[in-house]
Amino acid sequence: xxxxxxxxxTPNVPRDTGPTAPAGSTxxxxxxxxxxxxxxxxxxxxxxxxSSAAMSQRERKRRQQWIITAAVAVAAVALVALxxxxxxxxRSQASGTPPAPSTLPADLISWSTKGRADAPVxxxxxxxxxxxxxxxxxxxxxxxxxEKYVLTGKVRYEYKHLPLPQHxxxxxxxxxxxECAADQxxxxxxxxxxxxxxxxxxxxNFTQGRLRDMAAALGLDTAKFNDCLSREQFGDRVQADVxxxxxxxxxxxxxxxxxxxRVDIAAQGYQGxxxxxxxxxxxxxxx
Amino acid sequence: MSVQRWRPRLELALTLAGIGIAGYLSYVKLxxxxxxxxxxxxxxxxxxxxxxxxxxxxxxxxxLGAYLALLALWWVKQTNWRNLGELxxxxxxxxxxxxxxxxxYLTYLEIxxxxxxxxxxxxxxxxxxxxxxxxxxxxxxxxxxxxxxA
Numbered sequence: 001x002x003x004x005x006x007x008x009x010t011p012n013v014p015r016d017t018g019p020t021a022p023a024g025s026t027x028x029x030x031x032x033x034x035x036x037x038x039x040x041x042x043x044x045x046x047x048x049x050x051s052s053a054a055m056s057q058r059e060r061k062r063r064q065q066w067i068i069t070a071a072v073a074v075a076a077v078a079l080v081a082l083x084x085x086x087x088x089x090x091r092s093q094a095s096g097t098p099p100a101p102s103t104l105p106a107d108l109i110s111w112s113t114k115g116r117a118d119a120p121v122x123x124x125x126x127x128x129x130x131x132x133x134x135x136x137x138x139x140x141x142x143x144x145x146x147e148k149y150v151l152t153g154k155v156r157y158e159y160k161h162l163p164l165p166q167h168x169x170x171x172x173x174x175x176x177x178x179e180c181a182a183d184q185x186x187x188x189x190x191x192x193x194x195x196x197x198x199x200x201x202x203x204x205n206f207t208q209g210r211l212r213d214m215a216a217a218l219g220l221d222t223a224k225f226n227d228c229l230s231r232e233q234f235g236d237r238v239q240a241d242v243x244x245x246x247x248x249x250x251x252x253x254x255x256x257x258x259x260x261x262r263v264d265i266a267a268q269g270y271q272g273x274x275x276x277x278x279x280x281x282x283x284x285x286x287x
Numbered sequence: 288m289s290v291q292r293w294r295p296r297l298e299l300a301l302t303l304a305g306i307g308i309a310g311y312l313s314y315v316k317l318x319x320x321x322x323x324x325x326x327x328x329x330x331x332x333x334x335x336x337x338x339x340x341x342x343x344x345x346x347x348x349x350x351l352g353a354y355l356a357l358l359a360l361w362w363v364k365q366t367n368w369r370n371l372g373e374l375x376x377x378x379x380x381x382x383x384x385x386x387x388x389x390x391x392y393l394t395y396l397e398i399x400x401x402x403x404x405x406x407x408x409x410x411x412x413x414x415x416x417x418x419x420x421x422x423x424x425x426x427x428x429x430x431x432x433x434x435x436x437a
Contacts, residue, residue, distance in 0.1 A: 169332050
């Protein structure tokens with residue numbers, strides 16, 4: 001308001017100077033009181049020159065400021081773009097090459113189960129692809145079980161999903177990715193690949209994009225896989241496993257059951273699973 | 288006009304709020320703790336996602352660094368320390384713009400890639416956006432002032 005008043009008053013200034021204002025004066029207060037004709041013209045032209053110089057300087061300064069602001073903005077955009085590109089490159093390089101494909105005979109594989117359907121012992125593992133303990137279990141004891149008992153027809157080994165809340169959403173997506181791979185008969189290859197890449201201290205390694213890349217690296221039908229993963233086509237199967245885990249009071253991974261008997265891994269370690277298998281085989285008369 | 292009068296104080300308050308948010312998230316990340324999320328969104332999923340690090344440095348720590356830089360630049364521009372006020376103002380604008388753009392990218396990742404929202408990260412994005420808006424306002428008004436003074 002105060003400013004508006006000030007602006008309203010300004011035009012009155014030359015009018016107040018009245019008769020002293022020379023003809024042709026533009027109304028500037030500085031030019032309003034000349035003493036004689038000639039010097040006043042020189043002064044006016046000097047002042048006009050000054051004012052035009054000041055104007056062009058002002059214009060230059062304004063333009064310079066605009067250029068600086070624009071340059072800073074462009075530099076900021078370029079820096080962020082560079083950071084994003086480098087960040088993505090780092091991410092896309094994150095997945096290693098897939099492990100060698102499973103050598104299990106195809107007739108021993110049924111969705112996420114391996115082994116003969118009529119094997120005397122069933123081993124059920126509740127696991128999470130983002131859990132470090134599950135990773136070491138899958139890469140250690142599970143391999144022994146496969147070689148010694150699954151391939152010999154003694155054990156039917158089934159994998160059940162229990163993606164833990166603290167590992168989500170990565171663990172849930174990984175579980176869904178494994179199911180989508182199972183749909184193409186490649187559950188165990190995806191399982192090995194997921195445990196190769198997951199189960200690290202980072203604990204949330206998988207994004208949908210990364211899982212899609214991994215499926216492509218495994219040579220799966222990517223259109224089918226991508227559609228399956230984005231729709232979580234087998235989400236119900238994953239959730240059914242989670243509900244079963246809850247029903248069995250399983251809340252940590254890996255949790256192992258041998259013929260329905262829970263193995264106390266905390267007390268016996270992973271070797272306890274082998275002991276339990278041997279005991280179950282002995283009970284079945286195959287020890 | 289009142290925004291101009293309050294701008295420096297508002298900038299300082301927002302920068303300190305940003306330091307608080309980024310400081311908390313850095314502490315949680317560096318000590319491997321679970322962030323307090325008040326059941327809104329999934330802070331843990333965002334904080335432990337592969338995108339929470341850039342070149343091995345947690346994004347929260349980078350954010351803290353940016354806020355501390357903004358605080359230093361704010362002080363230099365307000366006190367015109369060693370006549371570096373104008374440079375600091377431009378620097379403040381630059382850091383705020385980088386921050387707001389990177390926050391936009393991180394928010395995109397939260398919504399579309401990680402599919403989990405972390406309220407702390409959203410709060411930081413809002414703080415940076417406001418800081419950028421204030422800094423833009425300052426750049427524009429400073430240009431006008433300088434033009435008038437010339």
